[in-house]
Amino acid sequence: MPDVYFLIRWLCKAIVSSLFGDVNVINPENVPLYGSVIFVGNHNNQFIDACVLVANIPRQVKFIVAEKSMRRAVIGKLASIIGCISVKRPEDLKFKGIGHICWVKGDKKIKGINTRFRLDVQMGDKLLTQNKIFLVAKIESETELIIQDAINIECEDKKNGVPFKIIPKINQTEVYNLVTSSLKKGDTIGIFPEGGSHDRTNLLPLKPGVAIMTLCALADGVEDVSIIPVGLSYSKLYQLQGCVTLFYGNAIIISQDLCKDYNNNHRETISKVLSKIEEGMRSCMLTSKDHETSRCIELCVSLYTPERMTISKNKIYNNLQLFCKMFWKFGNSKEIENLSYELKCYEKLLKANKIKDDEVWMLKQSTSAATLKFIEHICSLIFCVIFGMTFSLLWLPLVAISIYLAEKHRESALKNSTVKIQGCDVVASYKVLVLLVLLPTFNIMYGLVFSLYLYESWLSRIAFVILSMCILPICYYINLNYSAQIPTLLRQMKILLKVICGKINVWRDNERELISTRHELQLKVRDLVSNLGPDVSDDFLEQLYRNIPKFVVDADTKRLIRGKDEWVPILQRSQLEYKEEIL
Known part of the structure; x- marks a missing residue:
């Protein structure tokens, strides 16, 4: 079994590295390497959630998997091979x-x-x-x-x-017995207590199963069961080479007193355990009221950070968590509502100009700096096209088919669900499942076609087909890594071209509006944080200043105030002002 699990883990690592260009693991030291452990995580990406955990947890994990999923051809086979425990969902x-x-x-x-x-x-x-x-x-x-x-x-x-x-109500005694037996052996259990995957920005009500499993195991003599909450956060999930953050929370230890209470009062004890688990999970996650609020929070964190400042992924995630708390507490206040409206207008402005918030600084470059950067981007683009599109005729049909079938599956999943908003949580998983079937099939087909053309000996043809099956996936992977950079390079080249041609004022007025709007929003966000931060929690500002030192933020704020009028659109300037245009 461990040898087989090693192969499955290798497959999961290959899938994760293909889907995500950046995998950020926070607090890996919170994972116990020995003893009975239950990992509990949010469930926003169907099978990919388990895939990310298998690829990053340095232990063999037995997941609690729905019987419906166990009956699926690919997932069911892989899950049964690594010893997952099947559960009937009502x-x-x-x-x-x-x-x-x-x-x-x-x-x-x-x-x-x-x-x-x-x-x-x-x-x-x-x-x-x-x-x-x-x-x-x-x-x-x-x-x-x-x-x-x-x-x-x-x-x-x-x-x-x-x-x-x-x-119907289901008797899960058999499942609880299997989990208890596994925990007695010191195994690791993985479960998503929300029950099913969804694309909401907040936790669904937790199912009581995870609490019952823990209490039953303790009552049966299992000692020191650690519950490790896990927060999974995805960024740019529907683009090539997106990002995923895996946050391990502090261990939740269920006391023997609660175990004794379970024998006397089942419902109340289960509620207490679920409350602890939910609190632990929320401490690891990024939650908000809806997707619009999530985008506002991300923009706030980007605007609060001084321009072009490089901070670690861990600190960015911590800042996002802090801003989530602020939006939860003051989400209905006039200050937050007004800021959210302005952020949405700014977001529309960014989309209209096809630029991202962290790229606005590029508009302020000098013509010479922009020209050098443009030449550098041309060289990078040529390099990416050569290494990213060489085998595109072979893998583009696979991608197109997977996108089409995943969209059909999304529509079906959305129709049959009462909790999904758009059904986006099933898209990436279904693409992977389709590609796991299509990839070897198409590679065999490509190998046969080319071998029939190149060789006459059947032995040579068979060898070529086997070689194609081994080499082509590696070539596709290299292609995908480089081709994912092409859209970013093209977008930034367009920005740089505008800067180079900046002598024409008509070209620059929208850009001035972008820069000026961003400056205003940066000041508003920082002012709001200073005013509301102490009311969010006693250590809110202290945690924030650990990630970005206060003196750095203050210095950048002074810079913004000094240069406030520098980038105001020309048509908005007062006719009484006779300032020389800088650009």
Whole structure:
């Protein structure tokens, strides 16, 4: 098994290095190399989440995998090889109920029309209707049942009723026993307690399974079970060579007192354990209200950092976490709302000019500096085209097919989910699954076609096909690494070309607006942080200044104030001012 796991880990590393140009691991020292460990992580990228963990955790991890996934051809086979534990998810076993149901808002009673509740429904099952889930507490008759909580929505059709689905309650005792057995041996368990993957910017409610597993293991005599929260954050996931950050949090230790309480009060003890796990997971993650807020937070961190200052990925991530806290606490305040509006306008301005925030400084270069940089970019572009497009005719069909099929799968996943926003969490995973099948198939086909043309001996042809299967993936990987740089080079060359041709004022007015807007926003963000920071937490500013020293920020702020009028668009300047135009 360890030898096979080594091969699977090598495959995961190959996938991760192909998908992501930068893998940033924070706090790797928090991973215990020995003993019983449960890794709990957020689930925003389906199978890629597990792939990233396998590639970076220096231990063999047994993941808790949905039975539905275990039945899939590629994933199921790989998961069973490395000893993953299969679990039945109630939502995967849901089925359409016979008849229709209706109810009165504020009541706990649900009435059925042509239903057979005694046959189809059990106590503890859930009913899904109108995108709401209701827990069944008691079955009165074939056409009447009681749910746990009062219904807070109106029935869409009280006369004829509405269709519903039944989510059965599953007995997971066998799974808990398997997990306990593994932890007794000192193995490592991996689980995503949200239940399924999603593309939201916040945690879904955690399933109680992870808490029950831990408490059952402790009750059965397993000592020192460490729960390690893991935060997975993706950047530019849908582009070639994106970024992923893996943050290991501090270990969560469940006391024996809680284990004893579990025997007396199951529900309350499980809630306490889940609360600890959720708190640990949130300390590792980047959470926000929605995707727009996430983009505003990223812009704030970029604007707060002094221009062209190089800081480590770890410090950038820490800054993002701090700004997330500020936006959660003051998200509804006028200051944050006004800033968010201005940031969105600035973001539109960046998109209109096809430039990124961290590239705005390039517009302020002198003509000579921009010319030298432009020549350098031309040389880099030629180099990237040579090394990035050599085998493009061979791998572009693979990429095109994977993109098409992944989009179809995204639409299907979105249609069948109640928690996904756009279904983007399944795209990268499905592309990888498609390529795992297509890559060897196409390479064999390419090898056969070229060998038939080049060689007459069947022995030589077979050798050429085998060589193609081994060499072509390496060539594709090199191509992808270089071709991913081409769009950035072209975009920056366009910026530099504008600077070189900057003597024409019409060309520069939009750029002046960009630079001036950025300067104003930098000052506003820093002022807001100074005012709101102490109210976020006592050590908010202290943590921020550990990442970017206060004297550096203050010096840059003074520079911005001194040069405030330097880049104001020409048409906006007062006619009474007779300042010489610098550009």
